[in-house]
Amino acid sequence: MLQIATGKLFTKPVGRENRLRGVLYTNAVFTSERVETAAGDLLTLSTTSVRPYALIYELIECMEDNEVTAGVLFSSGIEAYLQDCSVLVSFALNCICTVDVDLARRLASNQVGLSTRQTTQRFVSRFFDTDVPCRAEEISFLKSFTSKLIGLPRKTFLGVMRALRAYINGMHRVSDDLDLAYTLLVVSVESLAQDFDDHESDWESVSEHKRQTIDKALSVVEPDAAGNIRAAILEFEHVALARRFREFVAKHTPPSYFRELSSDSEILRLGRSDLDGVLKVAYQSRSKYIHQVHQLPDAVLLGNGYGEVVLDGRVMHLTLQGLSRLMRNTIVEFVMSQPTVEHEPYNYHLERCGIVQLRMAPEYWVGRSEGDITKAGRDKLEGFLQQLGSIYLREANASLTSLKSVLEISSEFIPSLDKRLRLPYLALHFLFNGVVKKEDSVKLTSAIRDLIDSELAQPGSESLVVYAVKCVVVPWSLIKHKKALEDYLRRRSTKNGLRFPRLFEAAMCLELAERFRVFGDMDECREIIALAVENYPGHSGLLELEKSLKPSAPICWMDIMLPSLDAT
Numbered sequence: 001m002l003q004i005a006t007g008k009l010f011t012k013p014v015g016r017e018n019r020l021r022g023v024l025y026t027n028a029v030f031t032s033e034r035v036e037t038a039a040g041d042l043l044t045l046s047t048t049s050v051r052p053y054a055l056i057y058e059l060i061e062c063m064e065d066n067e068v069t070a071g072v073l074f075s076s077g078i079e080a081y082l083q084d085c086s087v088l089v090s091f092a093l094n095c096i097c098t099v100d101v102d103l104a105r106r107l108a109s110n111q112v113g114l115s116t117r118q119t120t121q122r123f124v125s126r127f128f129d130t131d132v133p134c135r136a137e138e139i140s141f142l143k144s145f146t147s148k149l150i151g152l153p154r155k156t157f158l159g160v161m162r163a164l165r166a167y168i169n170g171m172h173r174v175s176d177d178l179d180l181a182y183t184l185l186v187v188s189v190e191s192l193a194q195d196f197d198d199h200e201s202d203w204e205s206v207s208e209h210k211r212q213t214i215d216k217a218l219s220v221v222e223p224d225a226a227g228n229i230r231a232a233i234l235e236f237e238h239v240a241l242a243r244r245f246r247e248f249v250a251k252h253t254p255p256s257y258f259r260e261l262s263s264d265s266e267i268l269r270l271g272r273s274d275l276d277g278v279l280k281v282a283y284q285s286r287s288k289y290i291h292q293v294h295q296l297p298d299a300v301l302l303g304n305g306y307g308e309v310v311l312d313g314r315v316m317h318l319t320l321q322g323l324s325r326l327m328r329n330t331i332v333e334f335v336m337s338q339p340t341v342e343h344e345p346y347n348y349h350l351e352r353c354g355i356v357q358l359r360m361a362p363e364y365w366v367g368r369s370e371g372d373i374t375k376a377g378r379d380k381l382e383g384f385l386q387q388l389g390s391i392y393l394r395e396a397n398a399s400l401t402s403l404k405s406v407l408e409i410s411s412e413f414i415p416s417l418d419k420r421l422r423l424p425y426l427a428l429h430f431l432f433n434g435v436v437k438k439e440d441s442v443k444l445t446s447a448i449r450d451l452i453d454s455e456l457a458q459p460g461s462e463s464l465v466v467y468a469v470k471c472v473v474v475p476w477s478l479i480k481h482k483k484a485l486e487d488y489l490r491r492r493s494t495k496n497g498l499r500f501p502r503l504f505e506a507a508m509c510l511e512l513a514e515r516f517r518v519f520g521d522m523d524e525c526r527e528i529i530a531l532a533v534e535n536y537p538g539h540s541g542l543l544e545l546e547k548s549l550k551p552s553a554p555i556c557w558m559d560i561m562l563p564s565l566d567a568t
Helices: 078-093 101-107 136-151 154-173 178-196 208-218 223-236 241-251 255-259 272-292 320-337 377-392 404-416 419-435 446-455 461-469 478-491 502-519 522-535 540-548 557-561
Strands: 014-026 034-037 040-044 053-064 309-312 315-318
Touching (some): 014 078, 014 101, 034 136, 040 078, 053 078, 078 136, 136 154, 136 320, 154 178, 154 320, 178 241, 178 272, 178 320, 208 223, 315 320, 377 419, 377 461, 377 502, 404 419, 404 446, 419 446, 461 478, 461 502, 478 502, 478 522, 502 557, 522 540, 540 557
Antiparallel strands (some): 014 053, 034 040, 040 053, 309 315
């Protein structure tokens, strides 16, 4: 949001400026009353008797020149900018800065953590102190870092802001969960490494154990074929994440990092020769916590007097002090090494605070036939069934959008489509004509009718829902019928899958259960009914069916799933 407010992303001139103000809470002590940055100004209060200190954040919000009409935003308000500014100030000045006064008070209170049983000041120097004096050079760094950050290309800016938030969230967790804090600090830089290290995967990037196992299996394969298999594996393999993290940190850790003066000669600092090893251990600690909730060694959790490294046996670990300093330095070095752009036209509108993207209700799009709709069959079938289900369930304001123009246009291209694109349209033709009045239906061409007869008679997701809606017994064996249902459930969340409303998923299950009942296999029948019950939790009709199932009683999904006329 901070970058948007400057106007650097606009394609039109600035049409409106809003002066916004808000309050931040911090333990930082400023020597000047106003600090001007590229992201707005920070003003200190005259009184210093209240803890934590309050800062007035003031910025000029630029709004793009747009005609005043519905949907045009006049201002995003100060809250979103406050959140971003608090993260920026906290990171740049290595202090507490937040919009939450209670959080600021708690972090700087020197209280013992609920789970750590230690004070935050014990683990990390400066950040959690009651007062953090900001020297002139630190204020100067805040200004230069902010200018650089605002000047970054949009993609880089967004990546850095994600890293800053993860870093500050990690620092905040020091007060209650040291293992989570450690993990978030590693993740803050890992996110940058994965997005901006320009890594190109090669076979050596695959973990040694996996690589050797695959190489052994490919030893009997022709070299060209083996190369193609390795290339296919690399295309989908997340390779060398730990190595990329280590190399990224090493690249952005200059010699000057190891030459900074220490105020305490007894504090154990990180050495260059230990860098790769401690990064490997830190990444392992992050992975063990994420996957197994493993705790850090006791040696790391003792505080260590602000030492940056500690030995656990022969293994050297970064302490929270060492890790926070190293990760912060890496992010700073990365940001300061990046090119900047003064003006970058960019469609930022969906990235403004408070903007969310949700799929619109089917009535707004299911009947639209403009443009290329050859690949829209799956969406339109799902939207149609969503509307049809609402009608069956007698939901308020339920209605069915006319698909006449869509189906008339699709009649022309359906025969030439790939089968996976054609099947949803065939199902739409059949179902729509089956539920609307004759005068509202679409005449089927002989080519479409032949395709419906041949292809919807074969097992598949579209066929399952067509037979279920029409209450017609499928012409396949029980084995094929069950496999078709299992395939639908397994693939419904995939890119090329289909997801039907729960009503019709239950209908498909009950149609199969009825076939097993007729066949006399009550065990399979009960298993399929249980699947329907558990995939439609809380449905009274399904629960009653499962409870009172009898081998002699036919199963009709409409009687079970749909409200009776007497209840309406």
